Amino acid sequence: MSDVQADKIENAIRGLLGAEHVREPRGRETLAARIIAEPRDSDEVAALVHQCEAGRITLAPLGAARTLSEIRRAPAMLGVSLARMDRIVAYEPEDMTVIAEAGMTLGALNQRLAEHGQRLALDPCNPGATTLGALIGASHAGPLRLSEGTPRDLLIGVRFVGHEGRAVHGGGRVVKNVAGYDLMKVMTGSFGTLGIITEAAFKLLPIPKGYTMGIAPFARAADAFGAALKLHDVLPLVHVEVLSPALAARFRYSGAFLLMAAVAGSASELEYQRGHFGGLDGAVFSDGARAIETYERLRDLEFAPAAVAAQLATAPAELARCVEGLGAEFRAHAACGVAQVFVGGELEPIKTRETLARWRSAAHAAHGHLRVLAAAPALRSDLDFFDAPPAGALKLMRRLKAAFDPTGVFNPGCFVGGL
Amino acid sequence: MESLAAALQLAAELPALAAELAEIVGADGVVARPSELAVYECDGWTIAKSAPDLLVLPRTTAHVSGVLAALERRGVAFVPRGAGTGLSGGCLPLNAPVMVCTSRMNHIVACDLANRRIEVESGVVNLNVTNAVKAAGYFYAPDPSSQVACTIGGNIAENSGGPHTLKYGVTTNHVLGVELVLAGGEVVELGGPADERLGYDLLGAVVGAEGTAGIVTRATLRLLREPQAHRTMLGIFADVERATAAVTAIIAAGIIPGAIEMMDALIIRAVEAAFKVGFPADAGAVLIVEIDGLEVGLSERAERIARIATEAGAVEVKLARDEAERALLWKARKRAFGAVGRLAPNYATQDGVVPRTRLPDILRVISMLSRHYKLAIGNVFHAGDGNIHPIVLYDERDPDQVRRAIEVGREILKACVEMGGSLTGEHGIGVEKQHEMPLLFAPEDLIVMSELRRVFDPNGHANPGKIIPQPGGCVEVAAPRRQAPL
Numbered sequence: 070m071s072d073v074q075a076d077k078i079e080n081a082i083r084g085l086l087g088a089e090h091v092r093e094p095r096g097r098e099t100l101a102a103r104i105i106a107e108p109r110d111s112d113e114v115a116a117l118v119h120q121c122e123a124g125r126i127t128l129a130p131l132g133a134a135r136t137l138s139e140i141r142r143a144p145a146m147l148g149v150s151l152a153r154m155d156r157i158v159a160y161e162p163e164d165m166t167v168i169a170e171a172g173m174t175l176g177a178l179n180q181r182l183a184e185h186g187q188r189l190a191l192d193p194c195n196p197g198a199t200t201l202g203a204l205i206g207a208s209h210a211g212p213l214r215l216s217e218g219t220p221r222d223l224l225i226g227v228r229f230v231g232h233e234g235r236a237v238h239g240g241g242r243v244v245k246n247v248a249g250y251d252l253m254k255v256m257t258g259s260f261g262t263l264g265i266i267t268e269a270a271f272k273l274l275p276i277p278k279g280y281t282m283g284i285a286p287f288a289r290a291a292d293a294f295g296a297a298l299k300l301h302d303v304l305p306l307v308h309v310e311v312l313s314p315a316l317a318a319r320f321r322y323s324g325a326f327l328l329m330a331a332v333a334g335s336a337s338e339l340e341y342q343r344g345h346f347g348g349l350d351g352a353v354f355s356d357g358a359r360a361i362e363t364y365e366r367l368r369d370l371e372f373a374p375a376a377v378a379a380q381l382a383t384a385p386a387e388l389a390r391c392v393e394g395l396g397a398e399f400r401a402h403a404a405c406g407v408a409q410v411f412v413g414g415e416l417e418p419i420k421t422r423e424t425l426a427r428w429r430s431a432a433h434a435a436h437g438h439l440r441v442l443a444a445a446p447a448l449r450s451d452l453d454f455f456d457a458p459p460a461g462a463l464k465l466m467r468r469l470k471a472a473f474d475p476t477g478v479f480n481p482g483c484f485v486g487g488l
Numbered sequence: 489m490e491s492l493a494a495a496l497q498l499a500a501e502l503p504a505l506a507a508e509l510a511e512i513v514g515a516d517g518v519v520a521r522p523s524e525l526a527v528y529e530c531d532g533w534t535i536a537k538s539a540p541d542l543l544v545l546p547r548t549t550a551h552v553s554g555v556l557a558a559l560e561r562r563g564v565a566f567v568p569r570g571a572g573t574g575l576s577g578g579c580l581p582l583n584a585p586v587m588v589c590t591s592r593m594n595h596i597v598a599c600d601l602a603n604r605r606i607e608v609e610s611g612v613v614n615l616n617v618t619n620a621v622k623a624a625g626y627f628y629a630p631d632p633s634s635q636v637a638c639t640i641g642g643n644i645a646e647n648s649g650g651p652h653t654l655k656y657g658v659t660t661n662h663v664l665g666v667e668l669v670l671a672g673g674e675v676v677e678l679g680g681p682a683d684e685r686l687g688y689d690l691l692g693a694v695v696g697a698e699g700t701a702g703i704v705t706r707a708t709l710r711l712l713r714e715p716q717a718h719r720t721m722l723g724i725f726a727d728v729e730r731a732t733a734a735v736t737a738i739i740a741a742g743i744i745p746g747a748i749e750m751m752d753a754l755i756i757r758a759v760e761a762a763f764k765v766g767f768p769a770d771a772g773a774v775l776i777v778e779i780d781g782l783e784v785g786l787s788e789r790a791e792r793i794a795r796i797a798t799e800a801g802a803v804e805v806k807l808a809r810d811e812a813e814r815a816l817l818w819k820a821r822k823r824a825f826g827a828v829g830r831l832a833p834n835y836a837t838q839d840g841v842v843p844r845t846r847l848p849d850i851l852r853v854i855s856m857l858s859r860h861y862k863l864a865i866g867n868v869f870h871a872g873d874g875n876i877h878p879i880v881l882y883d884e885r886d887p888d889q890v891r892r893a894i895e896v897g898r899e900i901l902k903a904c905v906e907m908g909g910s911l912t913g914e915h916g917i918g919v920e921k922q923h924e925m926p927l928l929f930a931p932e933d934l935i936v937m938s939e940l941r942r943v944f945d946p947n948g949h950a951n952p953g954k955i956i957p958q959p960g961g962c963v964e965v966a967a968p969r970r971q972a973p974l
Contacts, residue, residue, distance in 0.1 A: 161843060161845060162740075163736055163739075163740055163844065163845045164843040164844050164845050164874075165739065165844075166843065186742060208684075208685070214683075218657070218661065219683075219684075221660075221685075221689060221692060222657060222661050231936065235932040235935075235936065236932065237930075237932055237933050237936045238929070238930070238933055239933065239937075241908075241909070241910050241928070242843065242908055243841040243842065243843055243873070243874055243908070243909050243910050243913070244873045244874070245649055245653065245658065245841055245870070245873045245874070245875045245910075245913040245914060246841055246910040246912070246913060247646065247647045247658075247696050247910075247912050247913065247914055247915070247916055247917075248910045248911040248912050248917060248921075248925070248928055248929075249917065249925065249928070249929055249933070249934075249937050249955065250693060250696070250697060250937040250940050250941065250955070251647075251660065251692050251693055251695065251696050251697075252933075252936070252937070252940070253692075254660070254689040254691075254692020254693055254695075255688060255689065255692065255693050255940065257689055257692070258685055258688070258689055259688055259689075263688075274744065275742035275743075275744065276742075278742065302713070304782075305713075305715075305781060305782070334781075334782070334785055335785050335788060335789075337784050337785055337788065338781075338782050338784055338785035340784075341782060341784040341785075342782070380684070382682035382683060382684035382686075383681075383682055384600075384603045384605070384681040384682060385603050385604070385683070386602040386603045387603075405683055406603075406681075406682055406683055407682075407683060407684060436680065436681045436682065437680075437681070437682040437684075438680075438682060438684070438686045440686075455686065455687065456686055458686050458687045459676070459677050461674060461675065461676030461677065462676055462677060462678055462686075462687065462690060463687070464676075465676065465690055465943055465944065466687050466688045466690065468943045468946075469688055469690070469940070469943045470688075472939040472940070472942065472943055473936070473939065484687070485686065485687035485688075486687070488687075
């Protein structure tokens, strides 16, 4: 697209939203979009979609631009920031559900919910910089996925703006609901390729009263995973993570694989569960504020700057063997069969491709798959960020994309099969 | 009269079609005799009836694929059926002459306890999944009341729930992968053993699609570890108001029980007559509350619940003393629908949802509607998640009672939606509630849902006439309506 065309589009969008709500990208946003628009409501999002479809302008929901900036090959023309759509729409603590606009961050939401002893129990890295739209769009989850699930488990209603600027909603504000097709699932993990999520309703849970974390170092990864699965077998764990030595070092352990498992409950329940950690050599426990602080560091572990980082998902019991053979650093949600793996520093393009190919075949051997979380911009042009789904499933996915986004403007080229 | 012409043509073609299908599934897998087909004229929603012209009973995925390919060549639509325990007419044939019943596909394919997964054919009965892994200390969480009969395929179609979904979630939270045969016979795999989706979550769209995406032939299910221990309590209340207040208070205290179930006076009497559980005859409402987890914390939590319930006005809170007492309470709860059969010749089980805090309001509305329509209505439901099941008693021999039973059901659903709830928590839209869909969804929502449906079934041959209101029905899709809040 020429600069003249870009200027024309920018002017048109300024006309729609007012000049003060259209701006240049900043920081990592530059990798995600060329122009940023900040609509104030669903109607303005619809107007943007109309404009983009008419002019065949690509648009991407921006969130905090983190996910997109790490995987986009080229920026989308228009980034839609919902920074001005960050309100709680309805919150009835006794119903334990909340409806919020998609530009609100998970951190801000949970701060409000905590006043009532509740939370949206999803814990991606850095919730203060994760909007609800991004949380759903990229299906972010963290250590808590073991006990509380992932966005698909807790999202009970969704509103989005799609083709022709249609404002569409699925689900509702009640925790049990099978009326109509499950649009929540369709939007979860769709990476902005089907529309712009503007509002979401979630099921909430009480914040557990007591929380104890046990940390134990292991010389071998296999032993750390073995201990993790053994604990998972006998206790209702809140989470159980295994970290490779480079990440363990951030918790002041050197040269060890680290098991970080947590339990919750009343005083007697905590004491009983601690007893089960007893057999682990060198296990250290923390409670209360100190344990929460450690948990937050575990949740917020960054794998950047990495030459390449990926998330593997396998059958849970096969994860250990799979990550062990990779020669990479990792954080594993050990009982969920999900791990983030990365190589730090810099890597030549050819080495990156080789590394990814190796990781991929390891994931496939463990009946799983892989998606790239981050790669240096110079390496992106010929990387497949997602594994190819089986042919039959991919055909349906192409039909879905064509049905929901017939003009092909919603964040194209970032998703499975080039969608 | 296009449809009449089509019907006539189909009638002429039926014998040839039956013969072709018999070649695929074997002669004993095709039923064409009207007297035998009458069994399949409805599911648990008995208000409308329509038998299929042919019934096919495949034994393998290849059978299903072959059957759907043969049907597509002739442009014939089909309706999938599991055990026929659905409660919204989901497997009622509507312009679908052929019914494909998965009941013979009832094998457990592979049990993988190390990964807490089990792969089953879709005709496996729900309870048999748990039975297969119970001895090893695992269970399959969704437990609809019909679990002794209903199939996993049916559960997937309806996204079924059950009492314990309050803590554990519904079917969609426990299905990791399916093998799906599309109309036309193509077999696709969606999801898999890993707990992350690759690409769009089409699996999530298939669960709850009420058989309109095709026929699920296999499923990989998540197994959970059986909790160390349970405590099952019975709370007895003078009226439903106090019982619902107790529900809200328990959950507000940060306790998420495995289940909280409520029965009102009418149901209590029916259940007591059937099962002799020991419910006081004069009780206005009872709550069954079950908590589970580590043995060490349970008694303390049970005492807290008893205290909260008493403060909310419980006359008495009893703890089930042993497994036999626990089993009796659950038998009473899960067979309550059947017990009601003693009170009237027919009953219609409704399914609606309100935000939990609106339970007292919806119960008041139901009691008012019961008086207005002069029909007895009992309530037995999943109080913890606001999922009500009013049971409307009527006599199908009296057309006016049938009319009133349908109307009162609609009024209850309208009230649920007005309170911010939903038309159905676990029974599905099926045929029964299509016309209420516009209460909840705007025209553009329904358009997008229709598009999603066509992704799986472009020609509309998989279970036509369900979920989305049909043009020419009582309510047009394009009817104007207010924007519903989420």
